[in-house]
Amino acid sequence: MKNLKIKPQRLGLLAVISLMxxxxxxxxxxxxxxxxxxxxxxxxxxxxxxxxxxxKFIWKPxxxxxxxxxxxxxxSFDKLSQIVMDTVVASTNLMVxxxxxxxxMSIYAQNAGYQSKVTTxxxxxxxSYDLSPQEMNPTQPTNLSATNATAITFRWDxxxxxxxxxxxxxxxxxxxxxxxxxxxxxxITIPSSDTKIEQLTEQxxxxxxxxxxxxxxxxxxxxRFTVDRTAPVQPKTLQPNESDTxxxxxxxxxxxxxxxxxxxxxxxIIIASDQGFGTIVKRALxxxxxxxxxxxxxxxxxxxxxxxxxxxxxxxxxxxRKLLVLPQ
Numbered sequence: 095m096k097n098l099k100i101k102p103q104r105l106g107l108l109a110v111i112s113l114m115x116x117x118x119x120x121x122x123x124x125x126x127x128x129x130x131x132x133x134x135x136x137x138x139x140x141x142x143x144x145x146x147x148x149x150k151f152i153w154k155p156x157x158x159x160x161x162x163x164x165x166x167x168x169x170s171f172d173k174l175s176q177i178v179m180d181t182v183v184a185s186t187n188l189m190v191x192x193x194x195x196x197x198x199m200s201i202y203a204q205n206a207g208y209q210s211k212v213t214t215x216x217x218x219x220x221x222s223y224d225l226s227p228q229e230m231n232p233t234q235p236t237n238l239s240a241t242n243a244t245a246i247t248f249r250w251d252x253x254x255x256x257x258x259x260x261x262x263x264x265x266x267x268x269x270x271x272x273x274x275x276x277x278x279x280x281x282i283t284i285p286s287s288d289t290k291i292e293q294l295t296e297q298x299x300x301x302x303x304x305x306x307x308x309x310x311x312x313x314x315x316x317x318r319f320t321v322d323r324t325a326p327v328q329p330k331t332l333q334p335n336e337s338d339t340x341x342x343x344x345x346x347x348x349x350x351x352x353x354x355x356x357x358x359x360x361x362x363i364i365i366a367s368d369q370g371f372g373t374i375v376k377r378a379l380x381x382x383x384x385x386x387x388x389x390x391x392x393x394x395x396x397x398x399x400x401x402x403x404x405x406x407x408x409x410x411x412x413x414x415r416k417l418l419v420l421p422q
Contacts, residue, residue: 125207126158133162133201133213140215145222147253148229151188151199156210159203164188169196170216191231191251194221223255228312230303235319240357240406242323244293248301249281253312256305263291266298277303294321296356322406326359327352329383329400332412339418343391348384349400357405363387365398369414389419 136152138144153162166179178197179190182204196218203210222228234249235241248261261282263271272291275282284291298320305312329349334340347363363385365376375396376387389396396419400412 125205128156128158128203128205128208128210131156131158131203131210133203133210135201135213135215138215138217141217143218143220145220146227146229147193147219148189148191148231148251149219151190153186153201153213155186156203158205158208159210160184160205162186162201162203163209164199164201166190166197166199168198170198171200171214189231191253192219193254194219221254223307223309225253225255225305225307225310225312228253228305230305230312230314232301232303232315232317235317237317238319240320240322240404242321242406242408244323245283245285246294246321247281247283248303250303252280253305255307256312257307258305260304260306260311261301262303263299263301268300271299296321296323320357320406322357322404322408324356325408325410326356326402326404327354328410328412329361329402332400332415334415334417336415337418338415339420341420344386344388345417345419346384346386347380347398347400351383354404356408359402359404362401362403363398364401365396367394367396369397369416371397371399371414391421392419393421394419
C-alpha cells in the first residue's frame with residue numbers, strides 16, 4: 095500500500111482546526127456567533143400595562159439561535175421579591191398566567207457556543223374583578239396530546255378574582271360527558287367520586303374550563319386530547335426471515351404494517367449481538383417501513399426486532415429474529 099501523503103497546506107489547515115476544536119470545542123467553532131444580536135420583543139411592550147392575566151410573550155427569532163433563556167421577576171431585578179419564571183424554550187412565544195403586580199423580564203438567545211445580548215423589559219398587570227376579558231390556560235392534558243391512562247387529571251392556571259371554575263368535557267361527537275361540573279380548585283380527575291363519570295373510553299375528546307365569580311365568567315379555550323389504550327398491531331412480512339444468512343455487508347430490513355385506527359405510530363429497529371438484547375449494536379427510528387444497516391466485515395450472529403410505539407405510549411415488539419452475517 096502506498097503511504098498517504100498530505101500536502102503541507104492541508105496539514106496546516108487540519109492543525110488549525112484541531113487546535114481550535116481543542117480550545118473552544120468543535121461545536122462552538124461551527125456555531126453562528128450571535129453575541130452582537132439582540133432579542134426584539136413584540137409583546138408585552140416595555141413600560142406597558144394590561145388587565146389581562148394570561149400574557150402571551152412573543153419575540154422575533156434570532157438567526158443562529160437554538161433557544162431562548164427567559165427570566166421573569168417581581169417587581170424588578172434590582173428590588174427582587176420573587177422569581178416567577180426561569181426557563182429555556184426553543185420557540186419564539188410563551189403563554190403565562192400572571193397575578194396583578196409589577197414585573198420585569200429578561201431574555202437572551204443562545205446556541206452551543208454563544209449567547210446574545212440581554213433584553214430587559216418592565217410591565218404591569220393591573221387587577222380587575224370583571225373576569226369577562228380573561229382567558230383560561232388549560233395545561234394538562236396538553237392540547238392535541240394522547241394518553242393511555244385510566245385516570246386522567248385535568249389542570250389549568252388559576253385566575254385572580256375567581257371564586258370557582260366550571261369544567262366541561264365533550265366526546266368525539268361533541269356531546270357533553272357529565273355536564274358542567276363546578277370545581278373550587280384548579281384540577282379535576284376522571285374517574286372520581288366527585289365527577290360521577292366512569293373511566294373514559296378510547297376516542298377523541300375536547301374540554302374547556304371557565305373561571306367564575308359573582309359578576310362574571312371568563313373566556314375559555316378549547317383543548318383536545320385522545321384516549322388510546324390499544325397497542326399497535328404487530329407488522330407482517332418482516333424481512334430478513336428468521337435465521338437468514340447474508341453475505342451482503344449492508345442489509346435491508348423491511349416490514350409491512352397492518353391497518354391501525356389508533357394514534358400515530360413510530361417504528362424503531364433494535365439490533366443486538368445476543369439473543370437477550372443485552373448488548374445493543376444499533377437502535378434507530380425508522381421511516382418508510384424499512385431500515386438499512388452496514389454490519390462489520392466479520393462472521394457474526396445478530397438478533398433484531400421491531401418496536402412500535404404510538405403517541406399515547408402503547409408499545410408492541412416483534413419476536414426476535416436471528417441473522418447470520420458472513421464476510422463477502
